Amino acid sequence: MSTPSQVPLPTEEQAYIDNVVGGWTGRPGALLGILEAVQERNPHKYLSLETLRYIAMKTRTPLSRLYSVATFYALFNLQPQGENTVCICRGTACHTRGSRNLLQSVRLDLGLAVEDSDSDGNDADKLLLTTPDQKFTVRTVACFGQCAMAPVVEVNHRICGHATERTVQREIETIRAGE
Ligand code: FES
Known part of the structure; x- marks a missing residue:
């Protein structure tokens, strides 16, 4: 099980995710919206494991569920993408x-x-x-x-x-x- 101390994301990225999660709180489709926004900001358009861990923690969602969503939808990438x-x-x-x-x-x-x-x-x-x-x-x-x-x-x-x-x-x- 991950704990906050295991998350090595840069502070700036954490702040961005905090902001996105805050903006989606209580809205339908929140998980997809959050993942999409966070991936879009990444220069290589992908969701790293560290990023997924952090989102899981902030949204109180099991990491396995986030991983399932990210692998199910073709929109999401788990590896760095070309330009x-x-x-x-x-x-x-x-x-x-x-x-x-x-x-x-x-x-x-x-x-x-x-x-x-x-x-x-x-x-x-x-x-x-x-x-x-x-x-x-x-x-x-x-x-x-x-x-x-x-x-x-x-x-x-x-x-x-x-x-x-x-x-x-x-x-x-x-x-x-x-x-
Ligand atoms: S098989 Fe449906 S779009 Fe290609």
Whole structure:
């Protein structure tokens, strides 16, 4: 069981979380709102274990529950993210419309080469890869809830429906060009 003395978060981050938790007290959806606000402020857009511990303590929520919420919702990250995120749906509708090829294409484009060991047979697994320069993170989700637009890719939180290798490539080129 964690105790306050085990939490090594910087004072400034603790103060921010205290403020967010205070603002959400008694409101519906508080837990999701708090996690979202705290993750958004993190420069690498993720929730560290220390952060989850602190939120658990402040909201009097079991850490296991927070962890379940953070792992259930695709929105939340438990590892540092690149500056840009390309998220590819691996749900059934998207899979049957070619999301696997999209994923391979994006990985090749970003230099996240496909290894023999993960080139097939693990389509149901969640994937999270970040380029060595921390510019891009590629991840997968089980379903965006936008199956009618399959295959669906989300680039920096913008949904791209009926995605093709070319359209996703263009999205990445546009981001690179803007750097
Ligand atoms: S299966 Fe891809 S959005 Fe639902």
